[in-house]
Amino acid sequence: MAKLDQDLSGKVYVVTGANSGIGFEASRNFAARGARVVLICRSKEKGDAALANIEQETGNDQGRLYVADISSLEEVSALADQLLEDFLKIDVLCNNAGSANGRRTETREGFETTFVTNHLSGFLLTKKLMPALERASTSGLARVVFTSSYGHENSPLDFDDLGLNNGYKTLTAYGRSKLMNLLTARELQRRVGNHNIVSSSFHPGAVRTPIWRKGGLLARTIGVVIYPFMVSVEKGADTFIWLASSDDSASVNADGNYFYKRRKVKIAAHATDADAERLWDVSEELVRPFV
Numbered sequence: 001m002a003k004l005d006q007d008l009s010g011k012v013y014v015v016t017g018a019n020s021g022i023g024f025e026a027s028r029n030f031a032a033r034g035a036r037v038v039l040i041c042r043s044k045e046k047g048d049a050a051l052a053n054i055e056q057e058t059g060n061d062q063g064r065l066y067v068a069d070i071s072s073l074e075e076v077s078a079l080a081d082q083l084l085e086d087f088l089k090i091d092v093l094c095n096n097a098g099s100a101n102g103r104r105t106e107t108r109e110g111f112e113t114t115f116v117t118n119h120l121s122g123f124l125l126t127k128k129l130m131p132a133l134e135r136a137s138t139s140g141l142a143r144v145v146f147t148s149s150y151g152h153e154n155s156p157l158d159f160d161d162l163g164l165n166n167g168y169k170t171l172t173a174y175g176r177s178k179l180m181n182l183l184t185a186r187e188l189q190r191r192v193g194n195h196n197i198v199s200s201s202f203h204p205g206a207v208r209t210p211i212w213r214k215g216g217l218l219a220r221t222i223g224v225v226i227y228p229f230m231v232s233v234e235k236g237a238d239t240f241i242w243l244a245s246s247d248d249s250a251s252v253n254a255d256g257n258y259f260y261k262r263r264k265v266k267i268a269a270h271a272t273d274a275d276a277e278r279l280w281d282v283s284e285e286l287v288r289p290f291v
Contacts, residue, residue, distance in 0.1 A: 006247055009034030012090050012136075013244070014083065014129070016040040016070060016122065017097030019050035022147070022204055025237035026094065027063075028054050030245065036062040038087070040079065040097065042069055070097045071107050071117040073124055077290040080128035089136035090129055092244050095122035095181070096147040104168035111286075112163035118177030122146065123184055124287040130192070137196035141252060144188060145244045148201040148258060152179035156270040159278065182258050182267060183276035184283075189256025190276075200243045200254035203265070204236035238262070 013030045017023040018039035031037045031054045039054075041047030047065045055061050064086075068079040083090070098118040105113045111120060126144055136142040155175030164173050185201040193199070242262050243251050250262070257264045258271075 004029070004241055004246055005033070006245060007034055008245060011035045011092065012038065012087055013092045013094065014038040014040065014090055015094040015096060016125070017147075019043065019046040022233055022237040022240055023094070023096040024050055024054075025233050026096070026240050026244065028057060029237070029241050030092075031055075031060040031063060032058040033245070034060065035091075035245075036064070038083070038090075039063060039065045040068060040070070041065060042067070042097075070121045071099075071113055073107075073109055073111070073116060073120060073287060073290040076121045076124050077128065080125055083129060084132055087132055090132040090142070091136045091140065092143045092145070093126060093129055093133060094145045094147075094240070094244055095126065096145075096240070097121070098147060098177070100170055100174045102170055104164060104173075106163075112165075112168075112173070114173040114177050115163055115180075118174070119180040119184070120283060120287060122181070123283045124290055126184075126188065127284075127287065128291065133197055134192075134195060140196075142197045143244055143254075144185070144197065144199045145240065146181040146185045146199075146201040147240065148181040148185070148203055149175070149178035150203045150260075151175035152182050152271065153268040155179055156268075157275055157279065159282065162282070179268070179271060180279060182271055183279050185258070186256040186271075186273070187276040187280045189254075190273075191280075193255065198252065198254050199256050200251070200259060201257075202239045202243055202259040204240060205260070 013035045015023050015027045018027045019041040027037045039047055039051055044067045051063050051065045054063055068075045101114050107113055107116055133142045151174055155172050182201045185199045188199040239259050239262050258267050
């Protein structure tokens with residue numbers, strides 16, 4: 001496996017869900033190579049600890065922490081406004097934050113929690129940060145990376161019930177949201193691919209992260225059963241880091257595709273271009289009040 005050692009000095013990386021798991025591992029890697037890493041975290045305490053850890057390990061003190069509840073579109077919109085004010089350009093946006101929820105709940109804005117946390121928030125953040133990404137693309141390649149999952153294969157979208165009002169199941173909600181990440185990456189590439197911006201999504205593998213403890217009894221049980229077969233956070237973050245920073249031709253020309261272990265892999269038959277376009281249009285309408 002090729003070593004990722006490209007100098008990232010002068011580049012700005014925005015990473016959501018950056019205080020633990022593959023988000024933290026990727027942030028640490030980017031910082032170690034000179035990037036200015038912007039950590040987006042829900043908890044100030046955990047975010048401060050992650051930033052201090054990264055600074056101590058890498059010697060890079062350029063990092064910034066922004067605190068926002070990714071399940072709130074209002075907070076995500078305010079976050080985007082602040083980032084646009086603080087950074088003229090953003091070279092790489094990593095939409096990594098996500099959750100698995102054991103029961104159906106709604107956010108204070110009326111959205112099913114998994115739907116907004118794993119999809120709509122990243123969609124809104126990407127949409128609002130496009131001016132900064134476009135400015136970065138005038139002098140180099142800008143990238144948007146979405147953390148998807150193999151789980152996208154078992155959960156076709158139901159556009160009549162995106163909020164899973166009927167028959168909520170943890171794995172269905174999670175799988176659909178990961179399908180949305182994959183489809184958004186593809187549709188984003190179709191819409192802005194001629195602007196020196198490359199979009200991609202990836203499956204990190206079954207990684208030993210806290211998400212397995214947050215998805216209710218079934219997810220916790222699955223986590224216990226497959227724990228011996230899970231990959232380390234370092235291995236889970238490898239394709240993430242590669243897509244976000246490598247000069248390899250395959251990552252530079254990711255073209256909206258879905259990757260696993262640094263290879264473009266087959267997607268589910270229900271992950272269609274028609275659904276990608278429809279999801280984009282529906283998502284635009286839902287986030288319109290927050291743009």
